[in-house]
Amino acid sequence: MQALSAKITLADFGEIASQRLPFAQLMGLQLEEITHDFAVMRACYRDEFLRPGGTIAGPVLMGLADAAMYALVLGRVGPVELAVTTSLNINFLRKPAPGDVLARASGLKFGKRLAIGEISMFSAEHPDVIVAHATATYSIPPGDIS
Amino acid sequence: MQALSAKITLADFGEIASQRLPFAQLMGLQLEEITHDFAVMRACYRDEFLRPGGTIAGPVLMGLADAAMYALVLGRVGPVELAVTTSLNINFLRKPAPGDVLARASGLKFGKRLAIGEISMFSAEHPDVIVAHATATYSIPPGDIS
Amino acid sequence: MQALSAKITLADFGEIASQRLPFAQLMGLQLEEITHDFAVMRACYRDEFLRPGGTIAGPVLMGLADAAMYALVLGRVGPVELAVTTSLNINFLRKPAPGDVLARASGLKFGKRLAIGEISMFSAEHPDVIVAHATATYSIPPGDIS
Amino acid sequence: MQALSAKITLADFGEIASQRLPFAQLMGLQLEEITHDFAVMRACYRDEFLRPGGTIAGPVLMGLADAAMYALVLGRVGPVELAVTTSLNINFLRKPAPGDVLARASGLKFGKRLAIGEISMFSAEHPDVIVAHATATYSIPPGDIS
Numbered sequence: 001m002q003a004l005s006a007k008i009t010l011a012d013f014g015e016i017a018s019q020r021l022p023f024a025q026l027m028g029l030q031l032e033e034i035t036h037d038f039a040v041m042r043a044c045y046r047d048e049f050l051r052p053g054g055t056i057a058g059p060v061l062m063g064l065a066d067a068a069m070y071a072l073v074l075g076r077v078g079p080v081e082l083a084v085t086t087s088l089n090i091n092f093l094r095k096p097a098p099g100d101v102l103a104r105a106s107g108l109k110f111g112k113r114l115a116i117g118e119i120s121m122f123s124a125e126h127p128d129v130i131v132a133h134a135t136a137t138y139s140i141p142p143g144d145i146s
Numbered sequence: 147m148q149a150l151s152a153k154i155t156l157a158d159f160g161e162i163a164s165q166r167l168p169f170a171q172l173m174g175l176q177l178e179e180i181t182h183d184f185a186v187m188r189a190c191y192r193d194e195f196l197r198p199g200g201t202i203a204g205p206v207l208m209g210l211a212d213a214a215m216y217a218l219v220l221g222r223v224g225p226v227e228l229a230v231t232t233s234l235n236i237n238f239l240r241k242p243a244p245g246d247v248l249a250r251a252s253g254l255k256f257g258k259r260l261a262i263g264e265i266s267m268f269s270a271e272h273p274d275v276i277v278a279h280a281t282a283t284y285s286i287p288p289g290d291i292s
Numbered sequence: 293m294q295a296l297s298a299k300i301t302l303a304d305f306g307e308i309a310s311q312r313l314p315f316a317q318l319m320g321l322q323l324e325e326i327t328h329d330f331a332v333m334r335a336c337y338r339d340e341f342l343r344p345g346g347t348i349a350g351p352v353l354m355g356l357a358d359a360a361m362y363a364l365v366l367g368r369v370g371p372v373e374l375a376v377t378t379s380l381n382i383n384f385l386r387k388p389a390p391g392d393v394l395a396r397a398s399g400l401k402f403g404k405r406l407a408i409g410e411i412s413m414f415s416a417e418h419p420d421v422i423v424a425h426a427t428a429t430y431s432i433p434p435g436d437i438s
Numbered sequence: 439m440q441a442l443s444a445k446i447t448l449a450d451f452g453e454i455a456s457q458r459l460p461f462a463q464l465m466g467l468q469l470e471e472i473t474h475d476f477a478v479m480r481a482c483y484r485d486e487f488l489r490p491g492g493t494i495a496g497p498v499l500m501g502l503a504d505a506a507m508y509a510l511v512l513g514r515v516g517p518v519e520l521a522v523t524t525s526l527n528i529n530f531l532r533k534p535a536p537g538d539v540l541a542r543a544s545g546l547k548f549g550k551r552l553a554i555g556e557i558s559m560f561s562a563e564h565p566d567v568i569v570a571h572a573t574a575t576y577s578i579p580p581g582d583i584s
Contacts, residue, residue, distance in 0.1 A: 059173070262385060349461045379527070
């Protein structure tokens with residue numbers, strides 16, 4: 001038995017991001033890994049990420065979590081660019097120091113119309129310390145499930 | 147009896163944002179109104195906000211909601227820049243067309259250490275149609291409540 | 293122009309609750325008011341509601357919020373008993389003293405398949421003090437929207 | 439090096455529940471396992487749990503999740519009965535068939551004042567299929583952290 005593979009590649013996502021997700025570009029997001037079961041997204045550090053206190057701003061983490069979940073959905077369903085977030089809940093656990101941040105998204109449920117997942121975020125330097133945790137629901141346009 | 151006024155002004159927030167919130171700058175955020183009871187934040191449209199489908203990307207709305215809540219907290223408590231989001235929950239209700247988006251934050255509870263509020267978002271062109279709704283909790287550093 | 297009316301009556305809901313929602317019965321839930329736009333549900337106090345500290349337990353408030361939202365959905369869509377909660381987010385704001393608690397649910401969005409609403413809870417004795425606030429999403433079975 | 443053990447025992451929790459958590463009794467909740475790192479709570483099936491469609495009602499799952507998190511907090515901090523939920527977010531993933539349901543809570547962060555955890559729920563018969571997933575925050579009264 002062969003493991004299922006993702007329905008998009010890193011290159012596919014890179015092309016979607018560069019052409020259709022300018023905000024992800026603005027945030028320096030890069031898909032690191034994509035499988036049938038999880039996606040890992042990186043926010044490449046830039047000074048604009050900082051907030052008072054010298055730590056990474058919450059909106060960076062929220063955008064990162066959302067993008068990781070988007071990649072996960074595309075990896076499972078195929079390049080359905082019109083999949084949209086319907087809800088996202090995030091807990092900020094620790095203040096990430098300046099540096100790259102990574103988000104790892106995995107599925108809780110893939111239904112016909114809704115995909116629900118959880119996303120753990122951590123600094124590249126301390127991959128074992130979760131700095132934020134999110135759950136998110138994506139709505140998948142009809143006709144796009146394969 | 148006089149109405150209570152906000153503990154920061156639009157100019158105060160503008161200065162904090164321009165010097166300490168580069169990400170808010172990147173997103174074109176502008177505080178429009180601040181009182182003891184609510185805060186209205188604007189995300190000035192730029193093409194980078196768009197996502198596939200030609201509508202405003204979710205991370206823009208999340209960053210906007212968070213900033214509106216931050217302003218609300220500062221308006222109530224004073225310029226405690228180190229106040230941080232501990233959790234945020236957002237429901238995306240409708241897809242906002244290209245254009246400025248506004249967020250109106252109001253308090254659900256201001257405790258000694260935690261401030262909880264709700265944030266309604268709408269397009270500048272259709273102020274009566276909520277496009278997203280969030281609730282958020284901020285943690286206020288000890289010694290900063292006045 | 294006439295105001296739209298609810299698609300179920302208090303009596304309709306009472307019958308559904310007494311025959312099909314035993315847990316609501318166990319919690320002493322009673323629908324107080326139902327219109328096209330909102331629903332008010334009451335949890336009739338019993339000593340079993342108390343938790344350490346002598347205040348109303350969180351699960352009572354969660355069950356109450358969920359039931360108020362369920363009534364709202366049925367009032368808008370008709371008696372689609374199979375409508376189910378897909379997510380619920382609640383913030384506990386204040387500790388309600390022993391006594392009846394009420395929840396008022398109103399819609400944020402009614403889509404073809406998903407209904408999203410917010411629910412404010414308060415003690416019957418202090419209707420102007422919100423003790424908890426929730427948002428919830430219900431999934432409506434296909435073919436049931438009218 | 440010895441593993442850290444829980445600061446309460448199954449018997450301790452049983453006593454707290456039987457004397458101070460009547461609602462947990464009403465729901466047939468039983469703590470199954472408690473360690474420094476996780477807690478497993480069982481909702482012993484009764485017909486009152488059912489909702490239209492013949493599946494377990496959402497409020498049962500919410501009460502179960504909350505109780506599992508409460509046990510986790512007490513296991514980590516000691517018998518601080520006044521610890522209270524400040525927020526809970528739940529996604530309902532699948533409809534559990536009639537039968538016992540279990541919740542497994544583990545910590546995302548234990549701070550001085552706030553404990554944040556996640557809770558996975560599953561039917562006793564299908565422990566590998568998550569039927570609901572929650573995250574919850576508890577507030578720990580000052581002076582009680584040990």
